[in-house]
Amino acid sequence: MKTNLNKLSLALLxxxxxxxxxxxxxxxxxxxxxxxxxxxxxxxxxxxxxxQGDEGDVYxxxxxxxxxxxxxxxxxxxxxxxxxIALFDAGFQALAGNDDANGLDSMLTYVISAxxxxxxIGDYEMYAISASNQAWFMDGLPPAGFGAVSHIENLISIDPxxxxxxxxxxxxxxxxxxxxxxxxxxxxxxxxxxxxxKRV
Numbered sequence: 001m002k003t004n005l006n007k008l009s010l011a012l013l014x015x016x017x018x019x020x021x022x023x024x025x026x027x028x029x030x031x032x033x034x035x036x037x038x039x040x041x042x043x044x045x046x047x048x049x050x051x052q053g054d055e056g057d058v059y060x061x062x063x064x065x066x067x068x069x070x071x072x073x074x075x076x077x078x079x080x081x082x083x084x085i086a087l088f089d090a091g092f093q094a095l096a097g098n099d100d101a102n103g104l105d106s107m108l109t110y111v112i113s114a115x116x117x118x119x120x121i122g123d124y125e126m127y128a129i130s131a132s133n134q135a136w137f138m139d140g141l142p143p144a145g146f147g148a149v150s151h152i153e154n155l156i157s158i159d160p161x162x163x164x165x166x167x168x169x170x171x172x173x174x175x176x177x178x179x180x181x182x183x184x185x186x187x188x189x190x191x192x193x194x195x196x197x198k199r200v
Contacts, residue, residue, distance in 0.1 A: 031057035034151040035092045035118050046165040048121070050081060054160070056122030056152040066113040067171040073098075073106040073121055079161030080104070084126035086138035088118040092148040094128050097138030112169070119167075120152040123159050128152050 025041040027048030032038060038058040048057050063069070075081035083106040086097035095117075101107035106121075120128065120138065127135040130147045138152065 025059075027057065030054065031059065032151075033058055033120070033122070033153060035060075035088060035120075035149055038118055041119075044167045046119075046167075047162065048165075049162045050121075050123050050158065050160055052158055052160050054122070054158060055154055056120055056126055058118055058120045058152060059165070060116065060118055061167070062116050063112060063114055063169060065169065065171060066115075067111070067169040068109055069112045069117075070109045070168045070170070071098075071107065071119060072101075072166045074164050074166075075104050076162035080159035081161030081163060082124035082159065083163055084122055084124045084138050085165070086120045086126070086128055086152065088120065088128075088149055090116040092118070092150075094136060094138075094142035094146055094149050096141055097126075097128070097136075099124060099126075099137075099139040111172075119165065121163060121165060122152060122154050123161075125154065125156050126152055127155055 023043045024045040024047055025043040027046070028039055030051070031048060033055040035058055038060040041059040041061050046059055050057065069087070071085060071087065073083035073085045075083050082100075082104045084097070084099050085106045085108060087095045087108060087110055089095055096108050096110050098106045098108040120126070126138045128138055128142070128149045129135055129151050131150050132147055134146060135155075136142045136146055
């Protein structure tokens with residue numbers, strides 16, 4: 001029985017680890033600051049660099065499920081990179097931005113549906129530029145009727161450095177358990193069944 005319990009414990013630890021592990025997408029060359037030519041990021045963690053004269057980087061992401069999206073942006077320790085981020089929808093409409101969450105880092109949360117989104121990042125002070133050449137400082141909510149965004153750009157001096165974007169999507173509570181939760185419950189019931197069988 002002890003061996004079965006050890007196996008069950010190992011299976012539960014592996015299942016829990018698989019739900020939290022993720023790979024990292026590394027910026028390819030210098031990512032464009034134009035939404036139409038954004039790099040497609042394939043992982044929930046993105047690493048890149050803002051160089052001197054770099055107007056900003058934009059990444060395209062496709063989410064299979066909706067929920068509460070959280071984006072954390074951190075600059076490399078030892079640099080003065082002051083991250084400034086924004087989220088855009090599939091039609092290039094600005095949704096929200098953040099300049100400071102904790103010192104030089106940035107964080108924003110936004111409820112999304114499944115689909116395509118764009119994340120822009122740069123060194124403070126970053127602006128989203130609309131197709132009609134209007135500028136919005138990427139912090140808080142954009143002004144009403146701002147329109148589709150063409151690109152992002154830095155309008156002051158740039159402090160270069162490496163950054164990491166860490167994304168997570170928490171599903172909206174609808175009473176339906178996630179597949180990982182169902183799997184863990186199944187493993188637990190299997191273990192209880194094995195313990196009961198040993199006692200009989």
